[in-house]
Amino acid sequence: MTSGSFRFDRFHLDPAERRLCQDGELLEINARYLDALALMVREQGKLISKDRFLDEVWRGVPVTDEALTQCIKSLRRLLGDDAARPRFIETVPKHGYRFIAPVNGEHSDSKTVEGDGRLRKTLLVGGAGTIGGGWAGLIGGLIYGFAGASQPLAPGMGAVSVLLVLVCVTILVALMGGAGVSFGIALGTGKDPRWWMSVLGGAVGGLLVGAAVKLLGLDAFTLLLGRSPGDITGAAEGLVLGGAVGLGAWLAGRTSTLRKGVAASALLGGLAGVLIVACGGRLMAGSLALLAQQFPDSRLRLDVIGGLFGESGLGPISQLVTGGLEGALFAAFVVAAIGLARREIRAD
Secondary structure (H helix, E strand, O other): EOOEEEEOOOOEEEEEOOEEOOHHHHHOOOHHHHHHHHHHHHHOOOOOHHHHHHEEEEEOOOOOOHHHHHHHHHHHHHHHOOOOOOOOEEEEEEOOOEEOOOEEEOEEEEHHHHHHHHHHHHHHHHHHHHHHHHHHHHHHHHHHHHHHOOOOOOOOOOOOHHEEEEHHHHHHHHHHHHHHHHHHHHHHHHOOOHHHHHHHHHHHHHHHHHHHHHHHHOOOOOHHHHHOOOOOOOHHHHHHHHHHHHHHHHHHHOOOOOOHHHHHHHHHHHHHHHHHHHHOOOHHHHHHEEEEEOHHHHOOOHHHHHHHHOOOOOOOHHHHHHHHHHHHHHHHHHHHHHHHHHHHHHHO
């Protein structure tokens, strides 16, 4: 099958130019109905499910089953088709619809066009999510930086230096995490995305980046200082948080507004962060606290955060709270950025 424009029976469909003609005469057609027809024609002979119509035509906007039914009725009326004896659109009860008329394509090879579109979507979604992760890292880094800078410092060590170091480290880790999770989500969701595909993509991306960060971090400490800081955040934490972000991104595509989707993602990310800490894992604050314990001469302290909860140092309660806040912040910013990127893709 080719793309660009299509001919079937007495009709000429050009999705790029938004035109449907019959015997050379331009027909009036609703924009979404044209998209639905183009989807079926491109996939001539293949079953198109209701979910796929919702994802690629309504683009996640909540609609009733009646909306799709009305769309197909209008297309049949426009094409002069009969549901009882279809020449163009065949109904597969409880499953979807199939375009059955012979189709001749013109212009470019659909594999090249679809491949280019798929690559662009992956880069936009992955890049946007990476930036979103960076913003989350900036906010988290400022919080931990001010907390660390408020502690008594060694002679010659300025508060600004402590702030900048913690901000830079947190942004770097968050950028890497955002990139892994976002590109995993983008690669894991194809033409007919399902929630588990988004969750799996985010989880695998988070796992790989978490494992790489932990491996490189431990190796760097061992090489430079001769010993490892211990069990800092890594693959397991990335797996859980990445899966939560993936589920949040899927939910965000099905809510009526991006704001609701981001709120749901923040809740999922916060729960994932609390779960990670409750099961003995560590996110950024916990890893920094572990570094402070293993390298006391570093002057790195987050005692002021623990003090808010009546703890000496970063105790179990403060680690649960910071874990939840980190997870919520990371998920909210990554999903918000992915949502904005998807809006840009739809607008094109």
